[in-house]
Amino acid sequence: MEPVIETRKLTKRYDGVVAVDELDLIVGKGSVTALLGGNGAGKTTTLSMLLGLLSPTSGEISIFGEDFVANRFSALARMNFSSPYVDLPQRLTVRENLKVYAKLYGFGEVNPVVDRLAQEFDLTDFLDRRLRRLSSGQKTRVSLAKAFVNEPDLLLLDEPTASLDPETASWIRDFLKSYCEERSATILLASHDMREVELLCEDVLLLRRGKLVERGSPADLLRRFGRKTLEDVFLDVARGQHGEVA
Amino acid sequence: MSIPDHSSLRRISGLLLRYLYLLRSSWPRIIEIAYWPTMQLIIWGFVTKYFSDVRPELSAAGVLISAVLIWDSLFRSHVSYTLSFLEELWSRNLANLFVSPLRPWELICSLASISMLRTLIGIIPAAILAIPFFGVSVFDMGFPLLAFFMNLVLCGWAISLVVTGILIRYGLGAESLTWVLPFLIAPVSCIYYPVETLPQWLQSIAACISTSYVFEGMRSLLLQGELKLDLLAWAFSLNLLYIAIGFTCFMAAFRSARRHGLLLQVGE
Numbered sequence: 001m002e003p004v005i006e007t008r009k010l011t012k013r014y015d016g017v018v019a020v021d022e023l024d025l026i027v028g029k030g031s032v033t034a035l036l037g038g039n040g041a042g043k044t045t046t047l048s049m050l051l052g053l054l055s056p057t058s059g060e061i062s063i064f065g066e067d068f069v070a071n072r073f074s075a076l077a078r079m080n081f082s083s084p085y086v087d088l089p090q091r092l093t094v095r096e097n098l099k100v101y102a103k104l105y106g107f108g109e110v111n112p113v114v115d116r117l118a119q120e121f122d123l124t125d126f127l128d129r130r131l132r133r134l135s136s137g138q139k140t141r142v143s144l145a146k147a148f149v150n151e152p153d154l155l156l157l158d159e160p161t162a163s164l165d166p167e168t169a170s171w172i173r174d175f176l177k178s179y180c181e182e183r184s185a186t187i188l189l190a191s192h193d194m195r196e197v198e199l200l201c202e203d204v205l206l207l208r209r210g211k212l213v214e215r216g217s218p219a220d221l222l223r224r225f226g227r228k229t230l231e232d233v234f235l236d237v238a239r240g241q242h243g244e245v246a
Numbered sequence: 247m248s249i250p251d252h253s254s255l256r257r258i259s260g261l262l263l264r265y266l267y268l269l270r271s272s273w274p275r276i277i278e279i280a281y282w283p284t285m286q287l288i289i290w291g292f293v294t295k296y297f298s299d300v301r302p303e304l305s306a307a308g309v310l311i312s313a314v315l316i317w318d319s320l321f322r323s324h325v326s327y328t329l330s331f332l333e334e335l336w337s338r339n340l341a342n343l344f345v346s347p348l349r350p351w352e353l354i355c356s357l358a359s360i361s362m363l364r365t366l367i368g369i370i371p372a373a374i375l376a377i378p379f380f381g382v383s384v385f386d387m388g389f390p391l392l393a394f395f396m397n398l399v400l401c402g403w404a405i406s407l408v409v410t411g412i413l414i415r416y417g418l419g420a421e422s423l424t425w426v427l428p429f430l431i432a433p434v435s436c437i438y439y440p441v442e443t444l445p446q447w448l449q450s451i452a453a454c455i456s457t458s459y460v461f462e463g464m465r466s467l468l469l470q471g472e473l474k475l476d477l478l479a480w481a482f483s484l485n486l487l488y489i490a491i492g493f494t495c496f497m498a499a500f501r502s503a504r505r506h507g508l509l510l511q512v513g514e
Binding site for chain 2: 012014044045048051052053054055073074076077079080081083085086087088089090091092093096099100101102103104105106107108130146150
């Protein structure tokens with residue numbers, strides 16, 4: 001499978017603390033991959049480096065076959081990101097936010113983009129409401145809509161269905177899955193929702209203390225660890241009952 | 247659907263649109279922009295009126311009112327630029343901006359554009375009010391007014407570049423610098439008095455401050471009717487130097503914030 005993300009010996013140190021330690025990973029085109037790990041495992045640090053928000057201490061990042069560390073902007077135009085921990089401007093309406101981001105991603109005619117997103121993410125009822133007036137579930141949907149404004153080839157998601165009710169979360173998972181299949185798009189997501197990972201991802205990367213310690217499909221990991229749920233596998237890894245990926 | 251055009255102009259206009267929406271969303275904000283310059287004008291208008299009775303040479307040719315309005319263009323341009331940037335920190339939106347293809351210099355251009363607009367919204371009503379109420383029209387200065395105004399705005403942006411660099415690196419804890427820093431240069435800008443008023447050692451400092459040349463030039467134009475181009479040239483040259491220093495500071499702070507992982511955390 002053609003790699004979309006490739007890191008070689010990717011390392012981040014903060015004041016002597018190693019947050020990500022010589023991480024080698026490959027994420028193939030069209031895959032939905034989960035990045036799992038406990039608190040401080042290096043998930044957010046890794047995502048931040050893959051988004052260009054954080055510069056690595058050493059190592060290489062290649063995205064779409066290009067050196068992302070040296071020139072990130074052409075890749076960023078084909079990527080997007082959503083996280084419940086990063087807000088959109090609260091004083092702007094949903095429509096205004098989407099228009100602004102449509103322009104930032106290069107669209108001249110922004111109304112068709114907003115209409116498409118409103119339809120896809122069922123935002124029509126509150127399109128002209130300010131973001132601060134929305135429920136947390138509605139905000140998550142708007143944040144996801146923003147992440148699809150440029151129809152990205154690569155999507156990095158942090159807790160994509162946080163704050164969503166089970167029905168909407170299930171709808172979002174189906175949407176993400178079909179989006180990847182239709183467009184051969186790639187998703188890398190960080191999540192603590194193991195059921196979501198089992199339902200959505202074909203590949204799982206398990207991090208511990210900044211290192212990649214396990215990798216495989218959910219079924220493969222369950223078989224290798226002799227566990228019934230991915231949560232048990234996660235706990236085994238978090239407690240150090242595993243071997244490191246060579 | 248239209249095909250994306252990844253030009254800088256489109257991204258700059260996109261971000262400018264964000265600030266325009268923000269401005270439009272609150273009418274008290276729009277009123278507030280014009281409120282402070284107008285209050286300044288009224289106070290100094292009456293001071294001028296009083297001086298014109300007792301010491302007419304101090305307020306001749308509307309020099310005090312003109313100085314107030316022109317100085318305010320520095321303060322407004324700086325505050326407008328920095329407050330728009332602070333909005334990104336307050337709304338925790340910075341990470342969303344920097345995972346888009348937006349370049350840091352494009353952010354600077356957007357902030358400068360909204361700053362210019364807000365400055366004009368603030369200054370023009372006050373300048374117009376000065377005509378009927380105090381009989382002073384800064385517009386009578388003609389083209390040099392534009393040069394004085396642009397110099398002050400450039401100086402305001404240079405200060406803003408440094409302040410936003412500090413904000414991006416040290417977070418909202420440094421917010422108060424927004425209000426404090428422009429006044430650091432006020433005494434040596436010689437807004438209301440000639441440079442010779444300062445002690446010798448302060449005159450040496452004033453010689454390095456672009457705004458002192460602007461106000462000297464303005465007094466020369468209003469009181470002697472002489473446009474001193476050398477003063478304007480000094481002011482422009484120094485402002486270009488300040489902008490270069492400010493840009494370097496901002497980019498260094500931005501790179502440092504990327505090294506320390508602050509772009510995701512800032513505003514929290």
